[in-house]
Amino acid sequence: MLRIWGRTTSSNVQKLLWFCDEAGIAFERIDAGLSFGVTRTPAYLAMNPNALVPTIDDEGFILWESNAILRYLARKHRQLEWYPEDLKTRATIEQWMDWGSTALAASITPVVWGLFRTPPEQQQPEALRASAEKATHLVRLLDAHLRERDWMVGDRITLADIPVAIQTYRWLVMPWERIGYNRPDLPHAQAWFERLARRPAVQRVVMIGVS
Numbered sequence: 001m002l003r004i005w006g007r008t009t010s011s012n013v014q015k016l017l018w019f020c021d022e023a024g025i026a027f028e029r030i031d032a033g034l035s036f037g038v039t040r041t042p043a044y045l046a047m048n049p050n051a052l053v054p055t056i057d058d059e060g061f062i063l064w065e066s067n068a069i070l071r072y073l074a075r076k077h078r079q080l081e082w083y084p085e086d087l088k089t090r091a092t093i094e095q096w097m098d099w100g101s102t103a104l105a106a107s108i109t110p111v112v113w114g115l116f117r118t119p120p121e122q123q124q125p126e127a128l129r130a131s132a133e134k135a136t137h138l139v140r141l142l143d144a145h146l147r148e149r150d151w152m153v154g155d156r157i158t159l160a161d162i163p164v165a166i167q168t169y170r171w172l173v174m175p176w177e178r179i180g181y182n183r184p185d186l187p188h189a190q191a192w193f194e195r196l197a198r199r200p201a202v203q204r205v206v207m208i209g210v211s
């Protein structure tokens with residue numbers, strides 16, 4: 001059976017848990033990362049020398065990098081409606097997967113660390129507000145993209161929605177008032193997330209708060 005290492009609070013682990021839930025892919029999950037440790041043990045480092053989560057072991061095949069794992073699982077389980085074979089559709093899906101996991105995540109992750117994983121006396125609200133501005137700038141781009149479409153790419157949910165939605169959820173629910181930041185309303189991005197929020201997999205895996 002597929003084994004997934006990683007804590008459920010990790011945005012990158014959530015990508016896999018969400019997709020496996022949607023696609024009905026059975027797996028066993030092993031807690032790892034942050035307070036669970038595990039990632040610096042010799043056995044884990046032999047699988048993933050980055051000491052990061054997630055890592056999978058699929059019947060002896062080891063893989064890390066969450067987006068690569070999503071693409072592998074979609075192909076292996078012939079979930080091609082999530083990852084269509086058409087060259088340009090697939091490239092556009094990958095574009096948004098990368099954007100969600102690099103640009104967007106790079107502006108949100110410092111706020112998660114700053115607010116939830118840093119002692120109050122060491123928090124730097126000004127730096128966190130700068131990250132908040134960057135994140136909002138990017139969600140504005142997303143909002144414009146979603147003005148005339150229901151999903152990130154094409155006319156149904158695909159792998160493109162997963163990394164972007166996980167970061168957008170964080171942007172939506174972050175306790176911004178703690179750093180004196182006023183998050184604007186961005187109606188198209190919010191309506192898209194509300195569509196996603198009707199999916200049981202999103203409720204189970206993503207909408208669990210931020211910690």
Ligand SMILES: N[C@@H](CCC(=O)N[C@@H](CS)C(=O)NCC(=O)O)C(=O)O
Binds near residue numbers: 033
């Ligand atoms: N590019 C990697 C990034 C992996 C990553 O940064 N994982 C974070 C959690 S989201 C991590 O392992 N942090 C340290 C920890 O949890 O111990 C991926 O997409 O899998």
